[in-house]
Amino acid sequence: MITMEDIVKEGHDVLKQKADEVSLPPSKEDQDTLAQMLEYVKNSQDEKLADKFNLRPGVGLAAPQIGLSKRMIAVHFTDFNEREYSYGLFNPKIMSHSVEETYLPDGEGCLSVDREVPGIVPRYARITVKATTLEGEEVKLRLKGYAAIVLQHEIDHLNGVMFYDHINQQSPLTPPANAISAEEI
Numbered sequence: 001m002i003t004m005e006d007i008v009k010e011g012h013d014v015l016k017q018k019a020d021e022v023s024l025p026p027s028k029e030d031q032d033t034l035a036q037m038l039e040y041v042k043n044s045q046d047e048k049l050a051d052k053f054n055l056r057p058g059v060g061l062a063a064p065q066i067g068l069s070k071r072m073i074a075v076h077f078t079d080f081n082e083r084e085y086s087y088g089l090f091n092p093k094i095m096s097h098s099v100e101e102t103y104l105p106d107g108e109g110c111l112s113v114d115r116e117v118p119g120i121v122p123r124y125a126r127i128t129v130k131a132t133t134l135e136g137e138e139v140k141l142r143l144k145g146y147a148a149i150v151l152q153h154e155i156d157h158l159n160g161v162m163f164y165d166h167i168n169q170q171s172p173l174t175p176p177a178n179a180i181s182a183e184e185i
């Protein structure tokens with residue numbers, strides 16, 4: 001099973017690279033890896049398992065974070081409208097996005113970053129993501145608010161982008177103009 005020891009921390013080159021497309025249909029190995037990534041995210045949110053295996057609770061994980069430069073991400077979370085999302089995705093691609101931006105008022109963190117980095121992270125408020133699921137079906141996900149933020153954070157990892165790369169250094173704590181907090185969408 002994946003534990004914190006397997007999670008690569010910032011500074012490691014793999015987190016700065018553009019990850020490779022996964023050839024589909026996925027190999028048994030890629031499928032197994034993505035299943036383990038999804039298992040990690042689910043386990044990390046289970047109090048007992050998180051304590052037992054010392055897992056930092058997470059809502060998403062990208063393959064580069066376990067040292068694998070492949071376009072695979074796993075997400076498991078409930079958004080502010082109590083909607084549940086639980087996916088292992090191959091080759092996720094943002095097909096379109098709103099001009100309007102959103103953000104988390106408390107900023108973001110990252111399982112690969114062991115420090116607080118204060119600042120608002122502007123994200124597209126609405127995105128459409130195309131991907132192939134762990135089960136092998138092609139999906140088109142229309143996401144907004146928190147769900148859009150999580151997917152953008154994870155897809156960024158596939159392009160070597162960290163959340164703090166988006167923070168406005170001049171005024172890190174100022175929400176971008178015409179942006180709406182993710183708690184209001």
Ligand SMILES: CC(C)(C)[C@H](NC(=O)Nc1cc(F)cc(F)c1)C(=O)N(CC(=O)NO)CC1CCCC1
Pocket residue numbers: 044045056057058059060061062065108109110111112149150153154157
């Ligand atoms: C880095 C961390 C603070 C752990 C962040 N969690 C989080 O934002 N909230 C959270 C975690 C839970 F488990 C249950 C819950 F309800 C809320 C997170 O998992 N990530 C994933 C990550 O680092 N992926 O690479 C960072 C998030 C920041 C915005 C989107 C993902």
Ligand SMILES: [Zn+2]
Pocket residue numbers: 109110111112153157
């Ligand atoms: Zn992250």
